[in-house]
Amino acid sequence: MAEKTRKITKKILTTLVVAAFWILLWYLAAARVGLELLLPSPVHVFRRFFELLGDSVFYKTMGGSILRVSLGILQAVLAGVILGAVTAKSKVAAAVFGPPMTVIKSTPVASFAILAALWLGREKLPVFVTLLIVLPIVWSNVETGVRQVDRGLLEMTKVYNVGSIKTVFGIYVPSVTPFFGAAFKSAIGLAWKAGISAEVIVNTPNSVGQKLFESKAYFETVDLFAWTAAVVLLNLILDALIGLVSKRRSEEEKTDDQN
Numbered sequence: 001m002a003e004k005t006r007k008i009t010k011k012i013l014t015t016l017v018v019a020a021f022w023i024l025l026w027y028l029a030a031a032r033v034g035l036e037l038l039l040p041s042p043v044h045v046f047r048r049f050f051e052l053l054g055d056s057v058f059y060k061t062m063g064g065s066i067l068r069v070s071l072g073i074l075q076a077v078l079a080g081v082i083l084g085a086v087t088a089k090s091k092v093a094a095a096v097f098g099p100p101m102t103v104i105k106s107t108p109v110a111s112f113a114i115l116a117a118l119w120l121g122r123e124k125l126p127v128f129v130t131l132l133i134v135l136p137i138v139w140s141n142v143e144t145g146v147r148q149v150d151r152g153l154l155e156m157t158k159v160y161n162v163g164s165i166k167t168v169f170g171i172y173v174p175s176v177t178p179f180f181g182a183a184f185k186s187a188i189g190l191a192w193k194a195g196i197s198a199e200v201i202v203n204t205p206n207s208v209g210q211k212l213f214e215s216k217a218y219f220e221t222v223d224l225f226a227w228t229a230a231v232v233l234l235n236l237i238l239d240a241l242i243g244l245v246s247k248r249r250s251e252e253e254k255t256d257d258q259n
Contacts, residue, residue, distance in 0.1 A: 040222045048226040062230065064206040068123070069195040072130025073187065079131070080138025081180075085172075087139070088146035097139075105136045109194045113201040122202045126209070129198040134187040141183035145176030185242050192235050 023042050030041040052058040087094040112129050120128055149172055157167045199209020208227055215224035 037219060037221055040225055044222050045225040045229060048222050049229050052226055052230065058230075061206055061208055061211060062234070064204075065126075065196060065199065065208040066234075068126040068199070068204075068207070069130050069191050072127040072195060073134055073191050075127070076131045076134035076187070076191075077138055077184070080135050080183075081142050083135075084139045084142025085146055088143045094143075101136045101139055104132050109133065109197050110201065113198045117202050122204045125202050126195040126198040126204055126207070130191045130195040133194040134191050137183045137187045137190070138180070141179040142176055145179035146172060148179075149175045185239070188238055188242065189235055192231060196231060 026042050030036075030039045033039045036044065083097060087097055109129060112132055113125060116125055116128050153171050154167070156162075157171065162170075196207075196209050196212070198204070199207040200213050201209075203210055203213050208231055211227045212224060215221070215227065
C-alpha cells in the first residue's frame with residue numbers, strides 16, 4: 001500500500017513540475033511578444049477561466065457541447081459494434097462497408113462539416129460529424145476483436161450445444177472488450193476535436209464552438225485561450241476516468257485469474 005501511495009505521489013509531483021515548466025515557458029513567451037492579442041499571459045487566461053467557472057452560461061454552454069458529442073459517440077458505438085460484428089463474419093459485408101469506412105477515416109473534419117451543413121441544421125451537424133469520426137475507429141477495433149476469437153472455443157460451443165446468447169457474452173464479448181476499450185479511449189479525444197470544430201464552422205448556438213467563433217470574431221484572445229483550456233481540461237478528466245476504469249477492470253481480471 002505504501003509503495004502504491006509513493007508511486008501516485010511521484011506521478012502527481014512529476015505532472016505538476018512538467019505543467020509548471022510549460023506555464024513558465026508560456027509566461028516568458030507572452031512577455032517577450034508583449035501583445036496580448038497575439039499571445040495572452042497565462043495569468044490573464046487563468047483569471048478569465050475562473051471567471052467563466054462562476055458564470056452559469058459556462059455550464060450551459062459546456063453542457064450543450066457535451067450532449068452533442070455524447071450523442072454522436074453513442075450512435076457511433078452502437079453502429080460500430082453492429083457493423084464490426086457483421087463485417088467480421090461476412091466477406092460480402094466487409095467488401096461493401098470497408099471502402100466507405102476507409103474514405104471516412106481519410107476525409108478531413110472540415111469537409112464533412114461543410115458538406116453535411118447543406119442538409120443538417122446547426123444543432124445536428126456536430127452530432128453527425130462526431131459520429132462519422134468515431135464510427136470507423138469502433139468498427140475497425142470490434143471487427144479485429146471478433147476475428148481474433150479463439151476458434152477452438154467456438155467449436156466447443158457447437159459440440160456442447162451452447163446457446164447463441166451464452167456464446168456471445170461468454171466468448172465474443174471478452175475477446176472484443178480490450179479492442180473496444182482501446183478504440184473508445186482514442187475516440188474520445190478525436191470526438192471532442194471533431195464535434196467542437198463542427199460547432200465552430202456552423203456557429204452552433206449554446207456551444208463551446210460558438211464561444212470560440214465569437215472570441216475569434218471579436219479578437220478576444222484571452223477568451224479564446226480560456227475556452228480552449230476548458231475543453232482540454234474536460235478531455236483530460238474524461239481520459240483519466242476512462243484510464244482509471246480500464247485499470248480497475250484489468251486488476252479485477254488478474255484477481256479472478258489468480259483465484
